[in-house]
Amino acid sequence: MAERHARAMKKMAIYQRLLSLESSSQDSGTLPCNNLPVAQNQRFFGRKDLLRQLDEHLKAADNQSSLSSVALHGLGGVGKTQIALAYAYQKLQDLDAIFWVSAEETYSVQQSLSRIALDALKLPKAQPQAHQENMILVMDWLQKTSAKWLMIFDNVDSHEVLEHCWPASQHGAVLVTTRDAIVATLPIEKGLEVSEFNPDDGADFLLYLSHNRKRSESETEAAKHVASELDGLPLAINQMAALINARRCSIQEFGILYSKYDQRLHKEKKSGWKYLGYEHSLDTVWKLSFESLSADARACLGVLSYLSPDCASRNLHTFR
Numbered sequence: 001m002a003e004r005h006a007r008a009m010k011k012m013a014i015y016q017r018l019l020s021l022e023s024s025s026q027d028s029g030t031l032p033c034n035n036l037p038v039a040q041n042q043r044f045f046g047r048k049d050l051l052r053q054l055d056e057h058l059k060a061a062d063n064q065s066s067l068s069s070v071a072l073h074g075l076g077g078v079g080k081t082q083i084a085l086a087y088a089y090q091k092l093q094d095l096d097a098i099f100w101v102s103a104e105e106t107y108s109v110q111q112s113l114s115r116i117a118l119d120a121l122k123l124p125k126a127q128p129q130a131h132q133e134n135m136i137l138v139m140d141w142l143q144k145t146s147a148k149w150l151m152i153f154d155n156v157d158s159h160e161v162l163e164h165c166w167p168a169s170q171h172g173a174v175l176v177t178t179r180d181a182i183v184a185t186l187p188i189e190k191g192l193e194v195s196e197f198n199p200d201d202g203a204d205f206l207l208y209l210s211h212n213r214k215r216s217e218s219e220t221e222a223a224k225h226v227a228s229e230l231d232g233l234p235l236a237i238n239q240m241a242a243l244i245n246a247r248r249c250s251i252q253e254f255g256i257l258y259s260k261y262d263q264r265l266h267k268e269k270k271s272g273w274k275y276l277g278y279e280h281s282l283d284t285v286w287k288l289s290f291e292s293l294s295a296d297a298r299a300c301l302g303v304l305s306y307l308s309p310d311c312a313s314r315n316l317h318t319f320r
């Protein structure tokens, strides 16, 4: 109770400080601006339909009539962040401001928004280290500006994180990426599921990434086989393509190797250009995902792993 009171008092003090600063921060930001965390992925592949759907739902950002919001949800490594990034670059010319927020935790949101106030918008009242105040300045700017803006909250794990930073604005667009389908619900208007690549797209992606791009029938067949073995997961295909390129082998040769040593290959890590947080081997990515599950969920997965992956009856998931 005392702690909550202290927190409320602290918040009040910050608001009072902000109110005491003369004039509002309305429209004082530097435009156009963005804080996209990495360069455009020149090897971005496919996802045209999802990009089109995203744009359809978020175009309220252009017409200024209401706040629009979409969440991309799906497995870790399926390509949500990549799609968000591709969309951001696609909209760079049309919008006045695009903000990227690392939203794993409340603290990372606060830090990202603070950096936006300081380095992207360059709000005159933003102060180094004053994360909480800077965050409020940005929220205030979003509410009052007439600029066209898009805000991306990447990697949201819970609604709780969004509660602290959901823009109270009558216009603009919010794009969320999350592994949790439940997060992709209210206040977010629309959830779009990102699925693994189907065998044909997976094969095309693998052929596209491998340097030795022979489009022979046997290579295409081998690519389809390897992509299906990897369940069409873009992260896995990307990492195996890096191994194929490093070994300078054909996809066919790699397919044979993979059928013998899949576990060992999942542990291998190739250095090279990394995109937003995937500096791990495939093995470590799985391990991190499993570790985030509850003990019950892990035990349940342990049982399910003995079943055929595609034909496990849905009834099994609803047992009591």
Ligand SMILES: Nc1ncnc2c1ncn2[C@@H]1O[C@H](COP(=O)(O)OP(=O)(O)O)[C@@H](O)[C@H]1O
Residues within 6 Å of the ligand: 041, 043, 044, 045, 046, 047, 074, 075, 076, 077, 078, 079, 080, 081, 082, 083, 177, 234, 235, 236, 238, 274, 275, 276, 278
């Ligand atoms: N459409 C794509 N084109 C190219 N590479 C992709 C694509 N989707 C995913 N990747 C690769 O897979 C990795 C994981 O994708 P990412 O978007 O970070 O997954 P998620 O955000 O769903 O966990 C990326 O670092 C990238 O190398």
Ligand SMILES: [Mg+2]
Residues within 6 Å of the ligand: 080, 081, 082, 154, 155, 177
């Ligand atoms: Mg991501």
